[in-house]
Amino acid sequence: MSLSAQETEIRNPPVSRPPLDPHLKALENEAIHIFREVAAEFENPVMLYSIGKDSSVLLHLARKAFFPGRVPFPLLHVDTTWKFKEMIEFRDQIAEKYDLDLVVHTNKRGVEENITPFTHGSAFYTDVMKTEALKQALDAGGYDAAFGGARRDEEASRAKERIYSFRTPDHKWDPRNQRPELWNIYNGMIKKGESVRAFPLSNWTEVDIWRYIQAEDIPLVPLYYAAERPYVERDGMMILAEDPRLELKPGEEIQHGMIRFRTLGCFPLTGAIRSTASNLEEVIAELEIATVSERQGRAIDRDQSGSMEKKKREGYF
Amino acid sequence: MSATATATTTPVAASANVIPFAESAARVSRDTRPLRLITCGSVDDGKSTLIGRLLWDTKAVKEDQAATLARDSGAQNDLGLPDFALLLDGLQAEREQGITIDVAYRYFSTDRRSFIVADTPGHEQYTRNMVTGASTADLAILLADARVGLLEQTRRHATIAALMGIRQFVLAVNKIDLIGYDKAVFEKIAAEFREFGLALGVRQITAIPMSALKGENVVLSGTEAMPWYEGPTLIEALELATSRSTQAGGFRLPVQRVVRPGESFRGYQGTVSGGAIKPGDSVAVLPSGTVANVKQIVTFDLVRNAAVAGDAITLVLDRQVDVARGDIIVSIDGQPMTGTSFDAQLVSLQPGGIEPGKRYWLKSGARRQRVTIEPTSQLDLSTGQWKPHASLLSMNAIGKVHLSFEEPAVFDAYEQNRATGAFILIDPDTLNTVAGGMVTAKRADIGGIHRGKEGEQRVVLSLPADLAEQLMASELFASRRDEADIRRLTAAEAAEFFSNAGSDI
Ligand SMILES: Nc1nc2c(ncn2[C@@H]2O[C@H](COP(=O)(O)OP(=O)(O)OP(=O)(O)O)[C@@H](O)[C@H]2O)c(=O)[nH]1
């Protein structure tokens, strides 16, 4: 009897690596459990894919969770049109390579009204091009569950979030009245119009993410690794200077240097760091002795304490 | 150029664009699983301050976070110290009221191990959030304000923690700085709690006098202020604690999904929640009782030759059997309890309470089914006694109940297996989670031995385990599995059993 293609694949697994250390293994098991639970209990899940390192880990875990089956939901990318060019290229490559259903959504109103991070300020811009866009996309798809790569260690209000984070029909989060969440028994029962944001990486730290990327050899946008790049210094941030839409202000000039990014978002709002860490080992070594947090490079988090909570209440991830 | 950028950023020195290096960077070695712990106790006893201080002293607070903390703290105490609780109390409402409302999860590590802390609220109104934190914890740090000692809320939290299977406690007698580091007061509170712990069945108690605010006996030693104390600091006690042991006993795989990527492959996906499994092992699918053998254990990385508790796997069986989400695949001996009636303890979590006779949804593992609850008793926190109680279990009450199912349910006792012995109740009207529960026993026929029909003849056999396994894997046996009783014994126990049965056999 000849083996079917499926059986052949299972006998010759896609990869073979040394076993994960118990800490990462436990985190991986937990994430896979959450993926499977959401996929089984919800009618129409979607995975938010932001192309960054956390999303890359999230996607890898989704592929593991459903193997040898396909990832049973689409990926949603909210494209603000201000992402780094390399991010978009990477996104399209990955979607093709792993045979994923990719949905890209942009807030048309924002584009028509020409709302940009340069003209409207980070807070308003984020509200329109990210939060509002996300809500539009979730409504359009009729998704009842959305996976996100948020981690509790990122920020104080995220540290309060459940793994299944309940949202009202207008996507609001009520942090004062979250559902109890006991053991690993998740309550996936919701009414029509309500939804859940599910966070399989809740208990991961930034170091865990990097160590897992290393252990599992997960491809990343090259911007995470140091290279000689053009940049402009503005408001204490180093902004990548490759997009023609970046206009220099008086006194500003394009400089060149070894830089990399610790998180990736919209290029005008994401500051680079000076670094010579051009591969994973060096990035991890740098991180383990870092004295500032990863959110430090993000303009939108530097507003008041509590700004993340406010955005999340309104439906931001 | 149009309007200028209005990004709301505060200018930072250009040097902030380089990741600064800490002087003594401890490389984290993570050879062990993280220890999961909670803080609990009454309002304002200093739980959040303690964890904030712990994060601070283990250098888990980064420079930018420290700057934010200094900015937010203002002049909150006369010691000139930051308000460490703000590292945990991240919600606006919490900061405004100066209390914790919901659990905050934080991560830190020492050279020895890593920790996941859940800082829980002391307010009685938010007990459900404390229960959320307690359900996954290996250890509880119970705080008591040295000025007031143990309160009813302290006892409630200790009781809930013990009920949920936490066996290791640290009693932190906090704010000792406010009573002049009085040894006698510390010893009185510690003795009182030891006695209370004994009643709860908790023996492992480390009592530590501390000042969370000043960081005495947290990470740094408090010897200077308390030369009379010779025990460990908090961090030393935590480093020595043990992570919850993986569940021993029989194999358990609650089936989350059935995966069928092609005609020839059918796999059952789930997380092993007890025991271990390898290809060739015989298993039963509950509640139906169908028997099969394991053909393969599939994961993304490799076809494995074994899986143990905690592993998220895909199991392939050697024959076509009916398996659906919610079923549990178990080892053929050492099976869990299957039935329609169980005893359990539960904590009522919502304002509506738990109503007798009401049909709730019960979720355990990947199984969701209808259940009716009949309370039988309630714990009186002031005396520690169970009192008969058949009416509504109001919010925060701890009760004993009967569970009655319409379809067969499958459980282990929570003491034996946390994963297959725990459940939540969901209100069918609000769909909110209204209780957390722990199964204690199957009702009526405890032990599950068949009485048989009137006059029915039965045969008791003693066989080598491998032969028994082959017989049990046969179609005929499988089809009548629910009529048989199986116990695994040592050869000596079996011999004794037969000799006790005497000459009848
Ligand atoms: N003097 C002194 N004050 C302390 C100590 N620990 C905490 N406090 C103060 O006690 C107050 C309450 O502390 P929190 O940490 O918010 O208490 P909590 O237990 O987390 O409170 P809830 O979470 O709302 O139950 C704060 O003003 C702290 O500064 C201590 O060891 N000594």
Ligand SMILES: [Mg+2]
């Ligand atoms: Mg608190």
